[in-house]
Amino acid sequence: MSETIHAVTTGAARAAVAVIRLSGPEARRIAQSLCQKPLPEPRRAGLRRLVDRDGALLDEALVLVFAAPHSFTGEDVVEFHLHGGRAVVQGALDALGRLGSRPATPGAFSRRAFENGRLSLLQAEGIADLVDADTEAQRRQALRQMSGGLDKVFLSWRGILVHALSRLEASIDFADEDLPETVTAELRQTLVSLADEFAEAAQDRRGEAVRDGFEVALIGAPNAGKSTLFNALLQRDAAIVTAEPGTTRDVLQGELTLAGYRVVLLDTAGLRETGDVIEREGVSRARQRAEGADLRLLLVDGSCALSQSAVEAFDLVRAGDLVVVTKCDLGILSSVANRVADLGTDVVPVSAATSSGCDLARNALLARLAERVEQVLGGGELPAVTRQRHRDILGRASDLLTRAANGFGGPVEFVIEDLRLATRCLDGLTGRIDVEDVLDELFSSFCIGK
Ligand SMILES: Nc1nc2c(ncn2[C@@H]2O[C@H](COP(=O)(O)OP(=O)(O)OP(=O)(O)O)[C@@H](O)[C@H]2O)c(=O)[nH]1
Ligand SMILES: [Mg+2]
Structure with a gap:
């Protein structure tokens, strides 16, 4: 026969009300000794004074009984809605322990619900x-x-x-x-x-992208302005920005909510051949994460002629990705504009030089991103x-x-x-x-x- 278990179901934080759930064959007996009065009828709330074994008052609580098998776990369940103070809750937990109930392990109630056929694994x-x-x-x-x-x-x-x-x-x-x-x-x-x-x-992968976040990787040659844009999108100083190419090495991660979806932004190392061992590792991680991401934003510096590494990064772009031409405040070279247009993906110009320009670019880009996320995750039948x-x-x-x-x-x-x-x-x-x-x-x- 299974043991009777209990736990606070409302979390550890201080709150006005805390709910303790008690489940198992002894739940009603234990609850009754705590209340020292008959329990309310199943599914009817009743106010009870909870009293410890030595007669000391623990709290006045709302008590609810769910009789097996019509409960979450499928066993007899009693819920106590207590005042949420830590001492009150601890006092009740200790008293339940002394009456023969055991603290529940993580997921124990759901597991019983599953084992009693109340829930499928899914x-x-x-x-x-x-x-x-x-x-x-x-x-x-x-x-x-x-x-x-x-x-x-x-x-x-x-x-x-x-x-x-x-x-x-x-x-x-x-x-x-x-x-x-x-x-x-x-x-x-x-x-x-x-x-x-x-x-x-x-x-x-849509279902997982909804659960774990839709991954968007910022990629491009060194100094393209990835970390600047990453910070602008997140509206915090998350990544180091310097005029030195090769600043970012690790993959940095930040979160946004767009169109009701969780979006995980990745800032990555600028892609280039390099003799530096650390940077090389950064570049290899950047490629890996770019390939695994749900969407890539390829950043291209519009103000200077395309470097060899900038062109090589084009290979990572897939249909549906976005190209972001950066540093528009410095002008966009027509050679860059033409080459980028050849990629056949949407192109969004941005500038992070002035704060007003940055806000405009940020909003335009976020709108475009939200549209993409919605297209990928929201379209068609729901994933199985x-x-x-x-x-x-x-x-x-x-x-x-x-x-x-x-x-x-x-x-x-x-x-x-x-x-x-x-x-x-x-x-x-x-x-x-x-x-x-x-x-x-x-x-x-x-x-x-x-
Ligand atoms: N004028 C101008 N400068 C910019 C803009 N965006 C970035 N920069 C500058 O370009 C330089 C490189 O910016 P980063 O954001 O560090 O570039 P990155 O792509 O992260 O570079 P790595 O991490 O080295 O790959 C910095 O000096 C930025 O201030 C822009 O829109 N306009
Ligand atoms: Mg960077």
């Missing part, structure tokens, strides 16, 4: 994301996942797989009659399209996946289905086995089968009280 992840959500888009995505939106997608995929599996299994039971050609072709087609759908979802874990599993399932589809013509048992493995992959995703290591990792990342 929903539990959604709760964790909702608690962490800072932006509107993160909130929307987490809410959809928490309320079962992703489970629906995966269950419908699973349904198709199971149906195909049952038809193939039936064909074994009637071994002397081979599946008709048309049926085989149809099943094969189903598996091929499912494999494609999985592969596409496994490539879709929000974590690397989901993408990994779907990638594996897609490979299995492709192998299964190619296996028609050979022994049907092999096809069946691959389909079974693919179904198991999906079950691992939603948490329908034992995935102990995933559970440990996920729930330990929750905060205490969740």
Whole structure:
């Protein structure tokens, strides 16, 4: 039988009200001894004086009972809404401990909810994301996942797989009659399209970009004005700016909220060949981060002729990226303007020389960036996946289905086995089968009280 556990669910900060949650088979008995009076009926709030074992008054609290299985954890749960002072809360926690309850570990309540079938693994992840959500888009995505939106997608995929599996299994039971050609072709087609759908979802990083931030890398030759723009966009003196080329070496990171999305800006080392060991490492990191980013801003100094390194940086630009021509207060050379226009991406001129020019450039660039982020993350159907874990599993399932589809013509048992493995992959995703290591990792990342 599981232990009864308790924790403050409202965080450690001082506040007007703190909520302690108590869950487990002994929750009602323990709560009753603390209240020294019958508890309110389930789902009815009641005011109670909480009294320690020696009769000392701990607080006057609102008490709420949720009877198993109709509670968050699926067990008996009692909530105490106390005055939020630290001493009050500590006094209540100590008293609960003396009555036989144990402090909850991080994520313990959600884990019980999962184990009691109150939540799928995907929903539990959604709760964790909702608690962490800072932006509107993160909130929307987490809410959809928490309320079962992703489970629906995966269950419908699973349904198709199971149906195909049952038809193939039936064909074994009637071994002397081979599946008709048309049926085989149809099943094969189903598996091929499912494999494609999985592969596409496994490539879709939009969900993660909403959760972890949409990465925008500022790249370009040394002295292009990357760090100046980085500081201007963040409106703080985050990066060192000097007239010396090669100032920035590490990748610096700053955050913005644009169009309701979390955006992570990266300032990087100027790209060039160099004998300096430290700078070389900086350049290699800059390239790496530029390639992995969701969007690149290529900065080109408009006031001087293009250097070899400036041109080499053009290779990193992909469709949809933005080119920013800097130092416009010094004039833009037509050779630079022409060469940049050839790249075929949007070009935004900026100047950071005067504060008013800087504000204008900042606003124009932010508007353009917000538009891009919205285009990439907001367009089309909502992504089916929000974590690397989901993408990994779907990638594996897609490979299995492709192998299964190619296996028609050979022994049907092999096809069946691959389909079974693919179904198991999906079950691992939603948490329908034992995935102990995933559970440990996920729930330990929750905060205490969740
Ligand atoms: N006139 C003018 N000068 C600028 C502008 N933006 C940057 N600068 C100057 O250009 C020089 C280089 O700026 P940084 O922002 O350090 O350039 P960077 O691209 O980060 O350079 P590295 O870190 O060396 O790669 C500094 O002296 C800046 O003051 C601008 O819009 N106008
Ligand atoms: Mg710099």
